[in-house]
Amino acid sequence: MTAVRPDGLPFDLEPVGPEGGWTYADGVLTGTAGAKQDRFVPPGGDALEPATDAPRLLGVAPEGDFQLIARVRVGFAAAFDAGVLYLHVGEREWAKLCLELSPERPTVCTVVTRGQSDDVNSAEVEGNSCWLRLSRVGGAFAFHASADGERWTFVRVFTLGTEQERAAARIGFLVQSPTGDGCTATFDRIAFRPTGPGDLRDGS
Numbered sequence: 001m002t003a004v005r006p007d008g009l010p011f012d013l014e015p016v017g018p019e020g021g022w023t024y025a026d027g028v029l030t031g032t033a034g035a036k037q038d039r040f041v042p043p044g045g046d047a048l049e050p051a052t053d054a055p056r057l058l059g060v061a062p063e064g065d066f067q068l069i070a071r072v073r074v075g076f077a078a079a080f081d082a083g084v085l086y087l088h089v090g091e092r093e094w095a096k097l098c099l100e101l102s103p104e105r106p107t108v109c110t111v112v113t114r115g116q117s118d119d120v121n122s123a124e125v126e127g128n129s130c131w132l133r134l135s136r137v138g139g140a141f142a143f144h145a146s147a148d149g150e151r152w153t154f155v156r157v158f159t160l161g162t163e164q165e166r167a168a169a170r171i172g173f174l175v176q177s178p179t180g181d182g183c184t185a186t187f188d189r190i191a192f193r194p195t196g197p198g199d200l201r202d203g204s
Helices: 164-167
Strands: 015-017 024-025 030-036 057-060 064-075 082-090 093-101 107-114 118-122 129-137 140-146 153-158 170-175 182-193
Touching: 030 170, 057 082, 064 082, 064 093, 064 170, 082 129, 082 164, 082 182, 093 129, 093 140, 093 153, 107 129, 107 153, 118 153, 170 182
Parallel strands: none
Antiparallel strands: 015 057, 024 030, 030 182, 057 170, 064 129, 064 182, 082 093, 082 170, 093 107, 107 118, 129 140, 140 153
């Protein structure tokens, strides 16, 4: 796949990183990570070492506030397998909102990398699917999760990079399998809204 524009997105997505076998059909985007593929720079390690890598499908977000929404379903097989909404503002400035097997229960997890990565678990999820939302609100970014795509739970707000880097942010999707032999994730009900959430914490 060279580029794809899922229904609901006003920009193209292009593959980045290892081959992910990305396909898009009938409103469903599917990607597969290979064995031991991840994107994480361990905290406390050498920040000059290359980051590990995982398949991504990314596009340049339009200017201004936005929301990127998708329902994520993961074929969990090993600890830390995940389907991810991904934000990239620089080679060492990026973030992940994951539905992840962490390590035994499906969990909404986040990673924000500023040279080195942090790692935060949020709520556990029933089953292998969850709605995820990545937003830009002014100079900040926000992560939310939802069981039904209607009422959203606040997960995290943060900023990354310079003003110029944030304005040129790339957003999209990632699949990882840090400890396993591979993982496939699907993303459907993909939507883009050219506004930020009205309130980060009121469920909207």
